[in-house]
Amino acid sequence: MEVKEEESSGTPLELFLKIGLDERTARNTIANNKVTKNLTAVIHEAGVTEGCNRTIGNLLYTVATKYPANAVIHRPTLLGYIVSTKIKTPAQLEAAFSFLSSTASESFELKEFEEACGVGVDVSEEDIEQAVNEVFKQNKGSILELRYRINVGDLFGHVRKRLPWADPRIVKKLIDAKLYELLGERTAADNEKPSKQKKEKPAKVEDKKVADENPVQPAEDLNPFLIFPNPEENFKVHTEVFFSNRPVLRCCNTKEVLDKHLKRTSGKVYTRFPPEPNGYLHIGHAKAMFVSFGLAKERGGCCYLRYDDTNPEAEKKEYIDHIEEIVEWMGWKPFKITYTSDYFQELYELAVELIRRGHAYVDHQTPEEIKEYREKKMDSPWRDRPISESLELFEEMRRGMIEEGKATLRMKQDMQSDNGNMYDLIAYRIKFTPHPHSGDKWCIYPSYDYAHCIVDSLEDITHSLCTLEFETRRASYYWLLDVLDLYQPYVWEYSRLNVTNTVMSKRKLNFLVTNKHVDGWDDPRLMTLAGLKRRGVTSTAINAFVRGIGITRSDCSTIRLERLEYHIREELNRTAPRTMVVLQPLKVVITNLESGLVMDLDAKKWPDASTEDSSAFYKVAFSRVVYIEQSDFRMKDSKDYYGLAPGKSVLLRYAFPIKCTEVVLADDKSIVEIRAEYDPSKKTKPKGVIHWVAGPSREVDPLSIEVRLFDKLFNSENPAELEDWLADVNPQSRVVISGAYAVPSLRDAAAGDRFQFERLGYFVVDKDSTPERLVFNRTVTLRDNYSKSGK
DSSP states (O other): OHHHHHHHHOOHHHHHHHTTOOHHHHHHHHTOHHHHHHHHHHHHHHTOTTOOOHHHHHHHHHHHHHOOGGGGGGHHHHHHHHHTTSSOSHHHHHHHHHHHHHHTTSOOOHHHHHHHHTTTOOOOHHHHHHHHHHHHHHTHHHHHHHGGGSOHHHHHHHHHHHOTTSOHHHHHHHHHHHHHHHHOSOOTGGGSOOOOOOOSSHHHHHGGGEEOOOTTSOGGGSOGGGGSOOGGGTTSOOEEEOOSSSOOEEEOOOHHHHHHHHHHHTTOOEEEEOOOSSSOOBHHHHHHHHHHHHHHHHTTOEEEEEEOOOOTTTOOHHHHHHHHHHHHHTTOOOSEEEEGGGGHHHHHHHHHHHHHTTSEEEEOOOHHHHHHHHHTTOOOTTTTOOHHHHHHHHHHHHTTOSOTTSOEEEEOOOTTOSOGGGSOOEEEEEOOOOBTTTBTSOSEEEOHHHHHHHHHHHTTOSEEEEEGGGGGGHHHHHHHHHHTTOOOOEEEEEOOOOBTTSOOOHHHHHHHHHTTSSSSTTOTTSOBHHHHHHHTOOHHHHHHHHHHHOOOOOOSOEEOHHHHHHHHHHHHHHHOOEEOEESSEEEEEETTSOTTOOEEEEEESSTTOOTTOGGGEEEEEEOSEEEEEGGGBOSSOOTTOOSBOBTOEEEETTSOEEEEEEEEEOTTSOEEEEEEEEOTTOOOOOSOEEOOEEOSBTTBOOEEEEEEEEOOSBSSSOGGGSTTGGGGBOTTSEEEEEEEEEOGGGGGOOTTOEEEETTTEEEEEOTTOOSSOOEEEEEEOSOOHHHHHHO
């Protein structure tokens, strides 16, 4: 009997078209056997094999895909309510799912079910208008203060709380009208971000926003890539795009399209890292590299390095070269290096096809007019011009016959959508600027919104991974691939990496560099990868930091700088040999050591050095004159002080105990030198151990070096939130010490060599070093407050 019913109603495709599904959705559904089976059963249960209106059909589709499995026995009842239009909105249907899920297979009273689902509740437009008026009256103060910056979603929620079964489209329409009635036209100020009040003690306020995960937990042992599906699963619906003028777009590939894609890629994972070459990469890009390159590596796939070079005015070869160098330094090897400009011809041809299909038009509005029309959700006067006219004008744009700024190609999307990224985005603009990669071949250039998704498709990307601020662009991404009938990658967004006490927007970084607030893109105080590299941070430590954070969609926290420093110390503790340097030298004369006598002592490069391994030691000369840190001497001793003081002893690291016997003062009472006696028998057991550097001996002077002490660039944890963020720059973020002394064995150190200066921190030889004078940058101190607080 069931077979006869299916035969009488036609094929599944015909059946799905009869209930109002558009052809693409219907074909996509057929590619999914489970949904096809469910939807076919639902249509027969509902008794609509001869068809129904689109509203009912969409609700039936939702039942087929979301109905609670534990309440299948009650599905015919629900379908009866849908077909009879007693349940007619998505909100009612969701309420029905919730009720039936909790009821499961138990019986229930129809009256309770109807009350739970709003059956019989008719909400008129007058009712909605009254509720909107009440909400506006209640929130008038906030609305007048914030104007169009008010959170409309909150107002919507207040209305829905009063009238849960109200038509959301009418609610939105009336809220928009009420806002216009109360506030009038938008002003320029309405489009600005709300200013942040300067916080007197920002660190305490911002502590609440800062993630404080314990870095010693072995989160990095977990595989962060398990969340991503395999390429062969990309037939499933993973995104729904809602339109005001067409059915819901359920984004996925047909079986035919997916099979062709899998054949081209041999079923491998293909990802891409697509930086725009308009600046230097920062630590946020390290996370992006880890996600895209890391997924490809973990699955045995391929990752492109693709330069998103659609804006010739902002791009430089310097940035292109830097990006390639940094990607390699970070340990990643691209499958292939490509440029969006490699595809300019294909992108142009697809733009022509887009016009032919009626999905794009040439527009002559100014940027200001486009902005105004978008805010008012108004169509451009040229939106409905003939296709032939747009084709002709677009050709004139390509040939350079139209002035820059006088025309753009815009995608014909959905000007009534609730998503601003569907307001007829620009696909092409005119720029008479030579391109760094393609030269002067083109005078029209594609936009990011047009090119990005198409190049993803052309490169057969399986996983298009980006940060959460791009989530609202999903609709435009899939709309464009859908109307051009192109393969659709799987899109997934993750939280961007934010770190305390720094800024990471390219605009702010560029401002700091161009206005000389820092010494270039590789200033060691910046969180650029070039800056971190120059500071002595290893790519291994950065990748361990990123892996430990994980790949999540949580976008409400900032990671403490101390967490990154924890991983840096962990790495350098294993890899940086120890040595001794005195930053602020204080002369000590060992009075009971004969002049000219020099003892060669062994000092350890590594804490656990074996006495049998001579390479694990370096020689230090102990003679009559040594230098210690000024901070390791006090005129007045105290119980909690372990340094040197008059009459007190300390142990010189790797050498002997010394006792202060005299202090030589200058006329201004400053200390000229310390006189001390050493204990050659080492019977004295002082509590304090200090580092030191030998004075001139055997015609070898201590090595004079420059040391740069770098600290946090900003005092506040979130400087970008401050109105005057430049005023928050830490004046002590860079302190230069020009008269430091080092052991002579450091003389042959080369740029990039890393060391632990005992008791001081980890340091790296800077590129400014010369054969005559070495320069060291402090990478990080030895102190590790973060891991202590995490325990």
